[in-house]
Amino acid sequence: MPTKLDEILANTALQVNTRKATADYTTLEQKAAAHTPRGFVAALRTAAASGPAIISEIKKASPSKGLIRADFHPATLARMFEAAGAAALSVLTDESFFQGSLEHLEAASAAVRIPCLRKDFMVDRFQMLEARASGADAILLIVAAHTDETLSDLRDEARRMGLDILCEVHDREELNRAEQLGFNLIGVNSRDLRTFTVHPELVTELAQWKTTNAMMVAESGIGTAADIAKYRAAGYEAFLVGEALMRQPDPAAALAMLLNSEYSVGI
Ligand SMILES: O=C(O)c1ccccc1NCC(=O)[C@H](O)[C@H](O)COP(=O)(O)O
Numbered sequence: 001m002p003t004k005l006d007e008i009l010a011n012t013a014l015q016v017n018t019r020k021a022t023a024d025y026t027t028l029e030q031k032a033a034a035h036t037p038r039g040f041v042a043a044l045r046t047a048a049a050s051g052p053a054i055i056s057e058i059k060k061a062s063p064s065k066g067l068i069r070a071d072f073h074p075a076t077l078a079r080m081f082e083a084a085g086a087a088a089l090s091v092l093t094d095e096s097f098f099q100g101s102l103e104h105l106e107a108a109s110a111a112v113r114i115p116c117l118r119k120d121f122m123v124d125r126f127q128m129l130e131a132r133a134s135g136a137d138a139i140l141l142i143v144a145a146h147t148d149e150t151l152s153d154l155r156d157e158a159r160r161m162g163l164d165i166l167c168e169v170h171d172r173e174e175l176n177r178a179e180q181l182g183f184n185l186i187g188v189n190s191r192d193l194r195t196f197t198v199h200p201e202l203v204t205e206l207a208q209w210k211t212t213n214a215m216m217v218a219e220s221g222i223g224t225a226a227d228i229a230k231y232r233a234a235g236y237e238a239f240l241v242g243e244a245l246m247r248q249p250d251p252a253a254a255l256a257m258l259l260n261s262e263y264s265v266g267i
Helices: 004-024 023-034 042-048 074-084 102-111 126-133 148-160 172-180 201-205 225-233 251-260
Strands: 053-058 088-092 115-121 136-141 164-169 185-189 217-218 238-241
Touching: 004 126, 023 053, 023 126, 023 251, 042 053, 042 164, 042 185, 042 217, 042 238, 053 074, 053 201, 053 251, 074 088, 074 102, 074 251, 102 115, 115 126, 115 148, 115 164, 126 136, 136 148, 148 164, 148 172, 164 172, 172 185, 185 201, 217 225, 225 238, 225 251
Parallel strands: 053 088, 053 238, 088 115, 115 136, 136 164, 164 185, 185 217, 217 238
Antiparallel strands: none
16 A cells, blocks of 8 residues: 555656756756855754754644644744754755745745755655755655665765755664665654654664764654753754744744753644
């Protein structure tokens, strides 16, 4: 039976093919050339030297939770997160399932100096061009979505475009594959993409099987300073936080609390 991830990937491939067929490549390439990628991994490493490196996610809705934030202004959120100490941003650009868009990425990226991840389901090289043209500094590659051959192709294209890569895994086998393919930033997503259930124990457990010096990012379901402390103790240096911030009336205050105190923002 197809999983939600299968459904999202199939839809993404359709949408990408439509955009490719009508794209103005000259303009896209000019816009991509005009954006010099800001080092995403380097920014996380710098932040992690003095505390948890938090990637604040700008996410309006999700398949598991529906609408998360109605009052949604990507540039304002981006500026607030930067001022509150985010090391980097993650901006959802999938329209069908997350109510995101490339315009959200463009607006957020232009508003800040910290680097931005295009958080989407990357299935085609064309999306790397779109990403950089919209101000992305990094893209996401989900190991579960690809063969090693496709992952290598997408990895090489991202590198050719000067984009860093957050490589996402969900189990030990995927972690091994990510390491074999030489990714230097590996995210462990505790959300099971079939059931949407978050399994925090997976994040701590997988850390013990890491064999390279890749920087590790804990993803999904993070809502308290205690969560971050627990994952830091397991070896994680960076933390992707979305819903717990986006649900707050003041997301920046919630981020500052998460960075600076024992305060729990909750989900
Ligand atoms: O969030 C979902 O419902 C979801 C469903 C299917 C695929 C991916 C999904 N989320 C993407 C993410 O990885 C999260 O947005 C990210 O890890 C932040 O998680 P959270 O802090 O729990 O919002």
